[in-house]
Amino acid sequence: MILSDHYIADEPYYRPVGDEITLFEAAYAMRLPVMLKGPTGCGKTRFIEHMAWKLNKPIVTVACHEDMTASDLVGRFLLDANGTIWHDGPLCLAVRHGAICYLDEIVEARQDTTVVIHPLTDERRILPLEKKGELVRAHAGFHLVISYNPGYQSILKDLKESTKQRFCAIEFGYPEAEVEAEIVAHEAGIGPDAAALLVTIGERSRNLRGHGLAEGASTRMLIHAGQLLKHGIQLEAACRIALILPITDDTDLRGALCAAVAACV
Numbered sequence: 001m002i003l004s005d006h007y008i009a010d011e012p013y014y015r016p017v018g019d020e021i022t023l024f025e026a027a028y029a030m031r032l033p034v035m036l037k038g039p040t041g042c043g044k045t046r047f048i049e050h051m052a053w054k055l056n057k058p059i060v061t062v063a064c065h066e067d068m069t070a071s072d073l074v075g076r077f078l079l080d081a082n083g084t085i086w087h088d089g090p091l092c093l094a095v096r097h098g099a100i101c102y103l104d105e106i107v108e109a110r111q112d113t114t115v116v117i118h119p120l121t122d123e124r125r126i127l128p129l130e131k132k133g134e135l136v137r138a139h140a141g142f143h144l145v146i147s148y149n150p151g152y153q154s155i156l157k158d159l160k161e162s163t164k165q166r167f168c169a170i171e172f173g174y175p176e177a178e179v180e181a182e183i184v185a186h187e188a189g190i191g192p193d194a195a196a197l198l199v200t201i202g203e204r205s206r207n208l209r210g211h212g213l214a215e216g217a218s219t220r221m222l223i224h225a226g227q228l229l230k231h232g233i234q235l236e237a238a239c240r241i242a243l244i245l246p247i248t249d250d251t252d253l254r255g256a257l258c259a260a261v262a263a264c265v
């Protein structure tokens with residue numbers, strides 16, 4: 001079966017934070033395109049993998065970047081021994097075979113690339129393959145999902161208004177402390193007290209957002225620190241290499257973050 005290796009066999013652990021599962025299921029039922037909005041490392045990718053598993057759907061993920069062209073998404077003619085043969089791109093595969101297509105960090109792609117999704121996101125649900133002269137009608141199961149990090153956008157790099165307005169948005173953030181500690185404990189394989197301590201440190205670093213830090217430590221970073229603890233690294237060293245050094249080169253900020261860690265020990 002085409003896309004058989006795009007099914008997720010084992011349940012990805014996902015700890016719901018609010019009503020995001022119900023909202024996504026409703027949007028999926030109506031095939032409304034969905035935008036997962038939230039800062040880096042807060043669980044967007046894990047969520048969509050969990051939903052693909054829950055809905056028993058294949059998922060095609062594309063990490064968008066600024067050199068990506070419409071052909072990278074849609075497909076292109078390639079030369080082989082028998083001449084030129086059309087190869088469907090990841091978006092086209094998902095459209096034809098009824099997969100979830102997850103365009104990760106779509107804002108990284110140029111706006112002229114992004115517009116290829118427009119005819120797929122309204123009631124037409126079609127993908128024109130201009131170079132091939134074919135109009136692909138989306139399979140009934142096709143669902144388009146994008147991720148979008150609101151913090152990183154500038155006027156030069158943002159989605160067109162006409163693209164944004166085609167999506168329903170589900171908002172993600174770092175969960176409240178108890179829930180985040182549960183996630184960190186599960187993912188890093190550490191005890192609840194150590195996880196709670198890391199979450200407290202994470203919250204302190206997030207308080208420095210806007211005071212020199214673009215972002216505080218994400219859930220992903222707290223898990224990294226937890227994994228180092230699990231491996232026997234001391235808390236202060238684990239926090240230094242997993243939570244502090246990656247996010248700032250500023251000596252004063254590093255000092256402030258190290259002091260925040262020391263105050264928690």
Ligand SMILES: Nc1ncnc2c1ncn2[C@@H]1O[C@H](COP(=O)(O)OP(=O)(O)OP(=O)(O)O)[C@@H](O)[C@H]1O
Nearest residue numbers: 013014015040041042043044045046183187219220
């Ligand atoms: N609610 C949650 N349930 C389970 N795991 C979570 C949850 N939130 C975050 N995580 C953990 O945090 C890690 C990072 O999350 P994920 O990769 O989904 O982030 P993201 O929001 O997609 O980030 P990016 O925008 O950088 O791609 C996951 O691998 C998972 O271990």
